[in-house]
Structures are given as C-alpha cells and as structure tokens.
Amino acid sequence: MTVTPHLFIPGPTNVPDKVRMAMNLPMEDMRSGEFPKLTLPVFEDLKKVFKMKDGRVFIFPSSGTGAWESAIENTLAPGDKVLMSRFGQFSLLWVDMAERLGLKVELCDEEWGTGVPLEKYADILAKDKNHEIKAVFATHNETATGVTSDIAGVRKALDAAKHPALLFVDSVSGAGSLDMRMGEWGVDCCVSGSQKGFMLPTGLGILAVSQKALDAQKQAGRMNRCFLAWEDHIKTNDLGYFPYTPATQLIRGLRTSLDLIFEEGLENIFARHTRLANGVRAAVDAWGLKLCAKDKKWHSDTVSAIYVPEGIDANNVLKTAYYRYNTSLGTGLNKLNGKVFRIGHLGALDEFMVGGVLFAVEMTLKDCGVNIKLGSGTGAAAE
Numbered sequence: 001m002t003v004t005p006h007l008f009i010p011g012p013t014n015v016p017d018k019v020r021m022a023m024n025l026p027m028e029d030m031r032s033g034e035f036p037k038l039t040l041p042v043f044e045d046l047k048k049v050f051k052m053k054d055g056r057v058f059i060f061p062s063s064g065t066g067a068w069e070s071a072i073e074n075t076l077a078p079g080d081k082v083l084m085s086r087f088g089q090f091s092l093l094w095v096d097m098a099e100r101l102g103l104k105v106e107l108c109d110e111e112w113g114t115g116v117p118l119e120k121y122a123d124i125l126a127k128d129k130n131h132e133i134k135a136v137f138a139t140h141n142e143t144a145t146g147v148t149s150d151i152a153g154v155r156k157a158l159d160a161a162k163h164p165a166l167l168f169v170d171s172v173s174g175a176g177s178l179d180m181r182m183g184e185w186g187v188d189c190c191v192s193g194s195q196k197g198f199m200l201p202t203g204l205g206i207l208a209v210s211q212k213a214l215d216a217q218k219q220a221g222r223m224n225r226c227f228l229a230w231e232d233h234i235k236t237n238d239l240g241y242f243p244y245t246p247a248t249q250l251i252r253g254l255r256t257s258l259d260l261i262f263e264e265g266l267e268n269i270f271a272r273h274t275r276l277a278n279g280v281r282a283a284v285d286a287w288g289l290k291l292c293a294k295d296k297k298w299h300s301d302t303v304s305a306i307y308v309p310e311g312i313d314a315n316n317v318l319k320t321a322y323y324r325y326n327t328s329l330g331t332g333l334n335k336l337n338g339k340v341f342r343i344g345h346l347g348a349l350d351e352f353m354v355g356g357v358l359f360a361v362e363m364t365l366k367d368c369g370v371n372i373k374l375g376s377g378t379g380a381a382a383e
Ligand SMILES: *Cc1c(COP(=O)(O)O)cnc(C)c1O
Pocket: 011, 063, 064, 065, 066, 090, 139, 141, 142, 143, 170, 171, 172, 173, 193, 202
C-alpha cells in the first residue's frame, strides 16, 4: 500500500504540507543576528491564539507534559494546596504529577465522561476563607473521554469566592482549535503542545502565562527547577534567543502554522471544528452508538470517544481499522480500554477527511460484528 496512512488520533494530528515543507530546511544558527526575526514575532503571535491581555508565552523543546511541569515548578512550592479534578486519563496524569512534585491536592474525583465540577469548585473555594488553595486546575479538553469543560465557569467560581488562587488550564488538545480566552477568563497558566491544534510534529511544549503568574514566579519558596525555569527563558527570550538549543525546525514550522491559523481566522477555525464535530456526532447517533461524554454540554469539538456495544472489543475495532483500512483511530485509555475508540477531529481537517474516517469506521464496525447500516453515519454527517 503506497497511500499515506489516514491519521485520526487526537494528536499528533495531520501536518499540512505547507507546514511540513517549512520545516524542510538546512540547520540554522540559533545565535545569529537573524534568528530573533523569526522568534520575536512568533512569541507575539502566540499571544493572539491564547487571547492574552498580558503576560508572555514560553516555548520548550518538550511535549505538552513539559509545559505542565513548568507551570507547577515556576509558581508553586512543595506542600502548597491545589484544587484539581480527575475525570479521564489526562486529568488523572496531571493530578499524579502534582502529587509527585509535592503539592497537596484537594481532589474532586468525577465520573469519566463529565468534566470540571463547577458547583463543587465554587463550594470548596467559598469555604477556603484563609486562601490555602494556591492554584485551581482545570482540564479544558479531556482528550481521553472527549469532554470540554467550561473555563469561564471556573473563573466565575473563583470570582464569586473572591479567591486569589492562580488558574491553571490544560488546553493541550484545545488551544488553536477551541476558543481560549486567557485574558477574559483570567487564566494564569495555559498549557499546550505542538502536535494537536498547532498542526506540528510533537516536540514543543507551549506555555502561556499571565502577568499574575509571572509575579507569583518571583516569590520566595518555590520548587527547585532548571530545564523549565522561566527566569532563564525570560532573559534570553526577550532578545529572541533561548537558554539552550531551541528546536529550530519546529519553530519554523510554528511560524507557518500560525500564518495558516491567522489566514483562516481563529473564529472560523472554531466554527469549522464545531461543524465537523457535529457531523461526527450525527454519525454516532445514526449508528445507535453512545459517546463517552455524558451530556451535550460536555461534547468536545476536537475529539469524540465512542463506546462500542456490549460484547464488542474496541481494540479489535482499532486493529481492523488500522490493518484493513489504513486508518488510525484513538485507543481507549486506562479504564476505557477495550470499551471505546476515539476519533480525533482537530487541526488540519475538512469535510472530505471527516467523511473518509466515518466511511472507514462504518466498514470497520460492520466487519467487527456491530449491527449498523452502511451509509447511515456518513449520510447523517453529510446532512
Ligand atoms: C496530549 C495531551 C497531554 C499530554 O501532552 P504530551 O504532548 O503528550 O506530553 C496532556 N493533556 C491533554 C489534555 C492532552 O490531550
């Protein structure tokens, strides 16, 4: 088979040819006088994607997980209390990291398929009169379950309690595809990576931070840190350089992906993701299958996790799609393994591609013994 594999996992996503070609360059001198002409505008343009009103953006040669760690290490001290919620594999891993870095986690353990519990957050924050909670964490888009949470609602809960805690948001599978209004929502650290909405290969951790977070970083008693330390980055980034060797190709690619993002327009991109996700959801409905997301308000426009019927092994669905139809779907993570498959519908994507993956899923499901009518899902999506 000489056809390029069809990739519908929620990251890495498909890299547009323009972006891929922009990275096909000879290595360059990252200390030259020319390099800041690339980097300084990239830093500025990233702020527009996150809709920041102040602060700055850091770029690490890491995956998104590095940006998670950087947010914690630069603003919090071991023993600090933080408010978190867990409702899928990625929010679970974030809690695990916070605990391993020595934070005291006040945890809301939620049903998988739901999201950030706003009422519980509001309640806990209102009761925290001494402001022991230093940061509130929210997973914007839980990629394991296909659930989007209401970040504006978390801000409302903080404001209602007049609580000064920092607000940390994981938008690794949201930023660039879902609306992220850091300024308006008072988000202090927004974590992202290169390989999802930014349509790049893996390799950049992107961390947007508010002025409030930068001020918190200056206070005494924080964690030890080195590779991900903001102060080293600030010193060099201000001049367009980095404290160690940057991923020059990826930053070239990021330049082009930002150009594509602004060419289409952020609002148009969000609307495209909603439209295409509605198509996927219409297909799921027509197949008579259920989403992992429990309610319409949790529906993610970047990824859908879909339950297979009782008696069907979702891993067999994945294998069949891969070997028979050259199509990668997302696997069920942790306790969802074997029970769901996921369709990543984010980044560089159009109707043709969504139609293609739904067509492949229909044939796959039929092959795996699911009783569905061929054409039902693709037809519903087209409608
Ligand atoms: C992908 C993802 C991560 C992890 O990012 P890596 O780049 O794999 O380190 C974290 N959170 C969410 C919500 C994700 O989708």
